[in-house]
Amino acid sequence: MRIGVVVNPIAGMGGRVGLKGTDGKVAEARARGAEPRAPARARRALTELRERVPDTELVVYGGEMGEDAARDAGFDPDVVGAPSETETTADDTRHAIEGFVAAGVDLVLFVGGDGTAADVAEALSEQGSETPMLGVPAGVKVYSSVFAVSPEDAAGVVASFERTERREVMDIDEDEYREGEVHPELRAVATVPVADDLQSSKQLGGGTVEALAEGVATDVEPGVTYVLGPGSTVGAVKEALGFEGSPIGVDVWRDGEILVRDGSESEILDALGEENVVVVSPIGGQGFVFGRGNPQLSPAVIRRCSVEVVASRSKLDDISVLRVDTDDPELDEALRGWTKVRVGRFERRMMRVV
Numbered sequence: 001m002r003i004g005v006v007v008n009p010i011a012g013m014g015g016r017v018g019l020k021g022t023d024g025k026v027a028e029a030r031a032r033g034a035e036p037r038a039p040a041r042a043r044r045a046l047t048e049l050r051e052r053v054p055d056t057e058l059v060v061y062g063g064e065m066g067e068d069a070a071r072d073a074g075f076d077p078d079v080v081g082a083p084s085e086t087e088t089t090a091d092d093t094r095h096a097i098e099g100f101v102a103a104g105v106d107l108v109l110f111v112g113g114d115g116t117a118a119d120v121a122e123a124l125s126e127q128g129s130e131t132p133m134l135g136v137p138a139g140v141k142v143y144s145s146v147f148a149v150s151p152e153d154a155a156g157v158v159a160s161f162e163r164t165e166r167r168e169v170m171d172i173d174e175d176e177y178r179e180g181e182v183h184p185e186l187r188a189v190a191t192v193p194v195a196d197d198l199q200s201s202k203q204l205g206g207g208t209v210e211a212l213a214e215g216v217a218t219d220v221e222p223g224v225t226y227v228l229g230p231g232s233t234v235g236a237v238k239e240a241l242g243f244e245g246s247p248i249g250v251d252v253w254r255d256g257e258i259l260v261r262d263g264s265e266s267e268i269l270d271a272l273g274e275e276n277v278v279v280v281s282p283i284g285g286q287g288f289v290f291g292r293g294n295p296q297l298s299p300a301v302i303r304r305c306s307v308e309v310v311a312s313r314s315k316l317d318d319i320s321v322l323r324v325d326t327d328d329p330e331l332d333e334a335l336r337g338w339t340k341v342r343v344g345r346f347e348r349r350m351m352r353v354v
Helices: 026-031 038-052 067-072 090-103 114-126 151-160 174-178 210-219 232-240 265-271 299-303 313-317 329-335
Strands: 002-007 057-060 107-112 133-137 164-171 185-193 225-228 251-254 257-260 276-280 288-290 306-310 337-342 348-353
Touching: 002 038, 002 067, 002 090, 038 067, 038 107, 038 133, 038 151, 057 067, 057 090, 090 107, 090 114, 107 114, 107 151, 114 133, 114 164, 114 185, 133 151, 133 185, 210 232, 210 306, 210 337, 225 232, 232 276, 232 306, 251 265, 257 265, 265 299, 299 329, 313 348
Parallel strands: 002 057, 002 107, 107 133, 225 276, 276 306, 306 337
Antiparallel strands: 164 185, 225 251, 251 257, 337 348
16 A cells, blocks of 8 residues: 655644644744654654554655654655755645545544544545544544544554545634634545544533532542543542633642643642542543643653543443553553543443543
8 A cells, every 4th residue: 555644734733732722832842842742653653554554655755744754663764855844834734635636545544633534534535535544642622523533543554444434624713712612524435444443523512510519529528639631521620629720631639739731741740749649531422531621631641540430321421431541551552451530429420431
């Protein structure tokens, strides 16, 4: 198979430093100490692909937009162009797709978030191409159903898929997102390989969570630091604790005091105590508890906390498993297995983390 690979090297950089995305915020993300996330995830996907299908032919865009990761993974790719400026743009992604279509690739494998997915889908459409596309998730926002669950799973899909289907490419306005408003917009409909290791679109619904929120609030212990993730379910927990938290950010609370509101990874780490609990809720329709929408909850944060998962019964009814994708394969493996999810004031349901 002939695969076109394009990487958005700045995708996801704003996540751990609390920016909720990187659109228009690259300079600020760098100033806050953000480091690129996408190149490492590209290398993981391509390394796994080379192990599975070593004779795969890669067509890439130059430098950090694909070529570097491909060569690091042991491929000798064909290069169809390179970015003209130091800071890459959406136009570079579109030029890469033009080159891939001209080269006759069988599949476009892109690394980024929803914005990159939209750029790829729209560029394919402009070229009149029905070439399938598949995403390696690396952005903060991953609302579309065109992504694999993890970099390694992306390689598995490439190696094994036998059919395709049309799926939606969604994106949201990051400025509205930073203000706590989430309004997904349909940007395109793309042809995508079909496999079990694809995520579904995010569902923006809940169910009654007041009882489980009261249960968490009742069980808080003196001296314990609580790291409270984003989303409406954990938002109800914050209300039960007596404060209005950041709806899409991570807040840190201990002994009735808000230590950090809408914190970055470093701010959260600085606020942790000797005993810490991170409270998270899975994304409806997908099941992710770490790795989508909460990159501030980094491996360094998670390793210092015990984990409490909370969810409404209706949310769990729509997902069969919980998922993690922390950027740390060893931590992902440690988190896998069966876990208790609080679904009421006292009730818990066993769910498997994969």
